[in-house]
Amino acid sequence: xxxxxxxxxxxxxxxxxxxxxxxxxxxxxxxxxxxxxxxxxxxxxxxxxxxxxxxxxxxxxxxxxxxxxxxxxxxxxxxxxxxxxxxxxxxxxxxxxxxxxxxxxxxxxxxxxxxxxxxxxxxxxxxxxxxxxxxxxxxxxxxxxxxxxxxxxxxxxxxxxxxxxxxxxxxxxxxxxxxxxxxxxxxxxxxxxxxxxxxxxxxxxxxxxxxxxxxxxxxxxxxxxxxxxxxxxxxxxxxxxxxxxxxxxxxxxxxxxxxxxxxxxxxxx
Numbered sequence: 380x381x382x383x384x385x386x387x388x389x390x391x392x393x394x395x396x397x398x399x400x401x402x403x404x405x406x407x408x409x410x411x412x413x414x415x416x417x418x419x420x421x422x423x424x425x426x427x428x429x430x431x432x433x434x435x436x437x438x439x440x441x442x443x444x445x446x447x448x449x450x451x452x453x454x455x456x457x458x459x460x461x462x463x464x465x466x467x468x469x470x471x472x473x474x475x476x477x478x479x480x481x482x483x484x485x486x487x488x489x490x491x492x493x494x495x496x497x498x499x500x501x502x503x504x505x506x507x508x509x510x511x512x513x514x515x516x517x518x519x520x521x522x523x524x525x526x527x528x529x530x531x532x533x534x535x536x537x538x539x540x541x542x543x544x545x546x547x548x549x550x551x552x553x554x555x556x557x558x559x560x561x562x563x564x565x566x567x568x569x570x571x572x573x574x575x576x577x578x579x580x581x582x583x584x585x586x587x588x589x590x591x592x593x594x595x596x597x598x599x600x601x602x603x604x605x606x607x608x609x610x611x612x613x614x615x616x617x618x619x620x621x622x623x624x625x626x627x628x629x630x631x632x633x634x635x636x637x638x639x640x641x642x643x644x645x646x647x648x
Contacts, residue, residue, distance in 0.1 A: 380473060387418045388425045388470075388599040401428050401434035408443035416451035418463045423470045431476035440483035442506050449514055452478065456517045479602040480518065483509070519601045520634050521566065551611045563608045567600055575607040588632060598635065 382400040385391075392398065406414070406427045413419055417426035427436060428451070440442060455461045455474035463470045484490035485498040486506045498506075515521070527535070555563045558574050566574060577585070585602070588594045594602055606627040613627070614620050 382431050384425050384473060388430060389510045390430065395500055402431055403435050403437065404431040405437040405439060408438070408440045410444065410448050412445060412447040412451045415448040416455070416463065417470075418465075421470075423463050423465070423505060423512065425472040426461070428461055428474045428476065429472040432473045433475065435479055438478070438480045441480040442486075443482075443508050444509070446509050446511065449510060450583055453514055453517065457614050478518070480510075483523050490566045516595055517601075519605055520635060522634065523636075547612060547615060548613050551608055553613050563604045563611070564601075566604050570599060571603060571607075575603045576622040577603075577608075577628070578622045578624050581606075584625055584628050584632070593632065594635070596606050602631045602635055603635060604626065609615075 381402050382392065382396070383533060385398060385402075396573045404427050408429065413426065415426050415522070416428055417424060438449075440447075456478065459473070459475045461472040461474045463472065483498060485503045488504065489495035514515075552562060554564070555561065559570065560566055583600065585594075589599065603623070605643075607625045609627045609630050610618075610623055
């Protein structure tokens with residue numbers, strides 16, 4: 380699929396003519412909406428969304444992208460395709476990708492740390508509003524990365540190796556394939572209900588989160604998919620199999636928390 384999409388976009392192909400590794404696309408934040416979603420004059424070409432099919436679309440400096448370019452992501456993230464229409468024609472491009480975004484807490488980049496931040500409240504608010512609540516709601520994981528301390532930088536303990544983490548990921552993916560999907564993120568509807576049932580305590584946690592507005596109806600199914608992955612990781616480590624427990628949904632909620640710098644965004648739309 381990646382080879383066909385890149386060929387349709389006029390992108391250079393490897394010497395062998397086939398793309399054999401998952402693509403990684405990292406466009407500049409000055410990207411226009413048509414370059415994100417596809418289209419153009421003359422022959423319609425796939426955009427960055429489709430060029431990332433089967434791989435990762437990494438949007439660094441997320442808050443610097445044009446709002447129209449970011450909004451072009453919403454429908455493809457839901458449907459897995461991009462639909463580009465003109466007066467007398469329409470084209471559908473594939474759009475099955477992992478979206479990763481990164482942004483500073485404020486325009487100057489020093490917010491959230493000790494001193495240094497030069498941004499006014501109004502400039503921070505404008506910066507945050509460039510990413511809409513409906514798009515934010517489509518991110519399954521929202522992590523506030525804290526600035527490391529000097530001690531952590533100089534004497535921090537090494538973490539797990541990439542090989543160790545990759546082995547666990549492969550095991551979880553194998554479980555997802557056994558459920559009939561490529562990854563737990565693809566679980567939805569009756570398949571999600573069958574493979575991610577809830578214990579009573581876990582259901583109560585989600586009911587409270589819905590009442591409090593911490594998650595939307597869309598976010599609920601995404602959160603259950605994340606909780607299913609957490610449960611899979613627990614089972615790999617020896618925990619008994621069974622319905623999703625309170626721990627699984629509580630941790631999934633924590634991984635989907637509203638970031639301090641982004642408070643005020645809504646989860647609807």
